């Protein structure tokens with residue numbers, strides 16, 4: 001099979017217009033080609049199949065991005081909430097808040113566990129910020145930490161629901177209401193772990209800058225290559 005360049009001719013004088021670059025018109029941005037022989041302007045149209053697949057790909061990648069963002073935000077919030085719940089025992093001595101506890105007991109396993117937990121939170125926040133890009137970082141952080149708080153509150157609400165059900169239907173419940181100090185401790189730990197995870201914003205911003213710059217460089221390389229090709233053809 002022979003490969004030929006795409007071609008179309010001027011409807012008025014039949015000059016080949018396939019090689020001429022289409023400039024977007026100032027009003028509608030349509031790809032307008034002006035015939036060099038008779039200066040008749042025509043609008044270049046892409047094949048409808050190509051247009052369809054282009055639109056499909058664009059919509060598909062947009063939906064995938066949204067799903068990925070929502071998934072990571074909810075998943076991240078759930079994981080941080082889980083970490084706060086786990087840390088109920090890790091960071092406390094008899095329900096007393098002390099963030100240095102895992103590091104001062106001299107237990108290397110506990111210290112490692114605490115470090116990994118905090119490191120995971122930092123990585124999580126980093127990937128959330130990178131995924132949202134610069135546009136909506138504060139939105140993403142607020143949503144994620146808000147969800148975490150919501151999950152932590154719902155966890156307590158379940159205790160209340162179970163206790164109420166136990167009273168209503170007269171069955172024995174082995175849960176008890178959290179003490180005020182326990183609730184306070186949990187939310188202070190949320191503040192501690194949450195602010196630790198915010199450390200992830202810094203590398204994310206730096207990495208984001210690097211990625212954006214390399215994107216721009218790649219685009220410029222491609223543009224120069226295309227320009228060179230066009231020069232060879234003309």
Ligand SMILES: [Zn+2]
Pocket residue numbers: 010011012013014015035036037038039040
């Ligand atoms: Zn013409």
